[in-house]
Amino acid sequence: LCAFEVLVRIGRDLLSRLTGPENLENRRVEAVQFVGWLKDCFVHHWAHLDNKQKEQVVDLWAALGFEVPPGMKASAEAKMKRLDLKMNMVYYQLEYGGELIDIQSDPRKDDRVTGFSPDAWQRRMLDSVDRGNSAVIVAPTSAGKTFVSYYCIEKVLRNSDDDVVVYVSPSKALINQVCGSVYARFRNKSMTRGKSLFGTLNPEHSLNPLACQVLVTVPESLEALMLSTNPKVQEFVSHIKYVVFDEVHSIGASPEAHIWEHLLLLIQCPFLALSATIGNAAKLHAWLDNAEQNKTDRKRKVTYLIVWPYFCIYY
Secondary structure (H helix, E strand, O other), rough: OOHHHHHHHHHHHHHHOOOHHHHHHHHHHEEEEEHHHHHHHHHHOOOOOOOHHHHHHHHHHHHHOOOOOOOOOOOOOHOOOOOOOOOOOOHHHHHHHHHHHHOOOOOOOOOOOOOOOOOHHHHHHHHHHOOEEEEEEEOOOOOHHHHHHHHHHHHHHHHOOOOOOEEEOOOOOHHHHHHHHHHHHHHOOOOOOOEEEEEEEOEEEEOOOOOOOEEEOOOOHHHHHOOOOOOHHHHHHOOOOEEEEEOOOOOOOOHHHHHHHHHHHHOOOOEEEEEEOOOOOOHHHHHHHHHHHHHHOOOOEEEEEEEEEOOEEEO
């Protein structure tokens, strides 16, 4: 089905079920997808519609109670607003259809990225990694923050056959998922001298933990690794070039919070701290920035970035 046909089918369904004031709230909720298709028709498919189809699109827009675009007219039936949402388009998007808002994310081509154009905040994070800085990234699920961690991995794998990235998962349950993603992305990397692409380490099980370039582990296991006096372990630790802390909000919401704190102070390399939400992100950033300034001779900056559906704060 083309976009126009999908739009018409959804419109007919809404008209058959959700007209009248008693259905207003349900209509507002279920109309989000419908409004999305309408916007697509206006923005992406308008030039390919014939005049009759264009009139239908305008009528469906007007039936929702939205202001008709300049230079267009709605039919008398559409003006009856049988699907009236009783809100203008701006307020409707803010309250019900956040995903419909056109985010000014400034995507641009970047030679460091293949397959898509990274947003401005993603490019800033790549710059931070390239400078060898640490970063705290607070962004919603699926916003693209994990992409930056894979850039760290790719950078280390490209530059060395010995250096290591450690990915710290908050739970054992997520270890296999991370390993699968690492393998899918970097399986073509040629490994030498008996090394494997990734290894795992948790209290119950380990796989090539000292013979890998990407170690996926949990906080307590990494702490034990960092504190070990075994020369082979310390040799491995000396090759750690980046640590990725996933779901770092666990630092204040789990019995292992003190372990997260120990790790952030113990590691000598830069880190990425990722989270969908941190209640006191500014305080965490200030603490981490102070720690980074004092634990090594190099005054390493901790970049702080909050990405939300409609805005981005970076410093």
